[in-house]
Amino acid sequence: MDEQYLWEDKPELNITPLVDIMLVLLAILMVTTPTIVYQEDITLPKGSKSVKKVQDNMLEVRIDKHKKIYIKNTTYDYKIFPDSFNLLAKQYSKKDTSVFIRADKDLSYESVVYILKSIKEAGFTKVSLVTNG
Template sequence: MEDFSKFNLDEKPDLNITPLVDIMLVLLAILMVTTPTIVYKEDITLPKGSKTQKVIDEPMIEIRIDKNKNIYVKDSKFSYKNFTDSFNLFSSSYNKNTEVRIRADNNIIYGDVIFILKTIKEAGFLKVSLITNG
């Protein structure tokens, strides 16, 4: 007969889950690395466009500023000092939803470009953007 007196039956065994956690972390890392490289292929049939109707070019105002602070709008040339009044007169015939694009020389001070931008916004134009070579 065996002697069971040396075994304590009230003792609870300790579970070592460290290897399980290690394996799960490795699997998670593998999943995170491989998921962005998976490419799904979807067959999409795009609708045919109409070849008879052309896209309507919306009117646009392009403002160019050279390194000497000369401001060109379409075929007109304005001085920097009088630009606010001149642009208000020039833009009175345009719809305020017209897109305005500003191209400035690389050597122009940032504050001068912001002054032009502020003048255009104060004239009521909502769609104003700066054009870069980026």
């Protein structure tokens, strides 16, 4: 009967302390991992010794909220801008020159499109609107 009593006793494994320890280790790992900074020593290659191309083929058109148009140091009137710009455009290579339009945010869409259309009609193909974003 003693032998039978030994086999009836089922051992129970108490895993609560093990789970507690694992949760503490997991919490420590989760807290410390974001603060670890990995640093690799990287030697970047040297760039070419060529000179950076100066962007002379760029034209900037600025329009204020009163519809005054500025190109370099010259001021143009909104109503006669297409004619004035056609005269100015003769000085530039229209295929290679980029035109950037900076317009005040209070201008109507129609006013900005009018300037854009005038520049396109003058023969420029690289025309962009500049935003603050």
